[in-house]
Amino acid sequence: MTLLGRLLRNRRAGEAHSAWHQPHLRGPELLTLTSQDFEDGAAMALRNCAKHIGGTDLSPHLAWTPPPPGTAQLLLVVEDIDIPLAKPAVHCLALIDPAAGQLEPGALSARHPGPGVRVLRSTVGRGYHGPGPIKGHGPHHYVFQLFALQTPLDGTPLDGTPFDGNSSEGTPSDGAAPAAPPMDRARPRTLLATVPPPILGRARLTGVFER
Template identity: 35%
Template sequence: MTLDRPIPPDPYEMLPPVPSFTLTSDDVRNGEPMDARHAHPSVGGENLSPHLAWSDFPAGTKGFVVTCYDPDAPTGSGFWHWVLVNVPVGVTELPRGAGAATSDDAAGKGAFTVRSDYGQQGYGGAAPPPGDRPHRYLFAVHALDVESLDVTPEATPAYVGFNLAFHTLARAVIRPTYQVTG
């Protein structure tokens, strides 16, 4: 049973515009369904964050934040699946599974995750309601004008997003989908 509600806009379209740069993945593609390995265990997935690689970001970039957000979640506020903060400028690729709560080392010294909307550190995979339409998962890399945001691991994703509004030089996004049938 598909929930009867309008498709929300892309949240990045509602923010002040910033330039884009190149974001690629060996695992996910714009508009294409994600493999179950990137879904949450509650829907039979492996909870592995996808491989992400980025390039061509602005010359003044001093650091990055990586996020995954589902604007289609039936919550009124979407659902944050992953917020990886303070990735050093020298890190331009994350291997598959780098979002595990214990693997922040893959993101470089000083990087950490804040709690997802699952209430846990690290990546939490896709888990839309069974039978609902395909949900969009916005994997974004935000190029920053600072080496680190002044936030702690106890910050909420919304608070990180608020801070991003003042420090994002450019943003690159891949928008795969996921659906649980039946």
């Protein structure tokens, strides 16, 4: 595996295709995003990394300054911009109630999201997936990007209730399990393309991990 990483060392998705550089997601950098678990540009802890490399897939603590007036929702996008693919891998995609102020560790869990968090589909499954880069590929940068949306992505603001995928809303009369709404089934790139402008404010925080 180390040999494969070395062979692919110069192949990286790059930042140009990240959410941050998409024209419709550009906006004033009025927010500040921080974490108690790592500083911007510093290494991430193993507990925040993928299980297959010995981590626990625990999403890190995140906090942000108050969003601009008129913010209906916050959109969090976590991307690995160094993966040896054509585009960055989305490690987490979530909608957050602007009133939340911060996310405790583990709040981006697919099974037990934090209050006011609606976890959407990422590149692999749903919820937060920690760093697990190819051994020998060099440092990978995991960019946590927070966008303040004027218009809710799903057309309705969050009410602070965590989304667990088991809501009784829309349950068929025959008792069958309810189908997930289209937004919760959408691939992350497809969903990001539908984010309505304008972006009222945004911020980013980068963690690094290498094997």
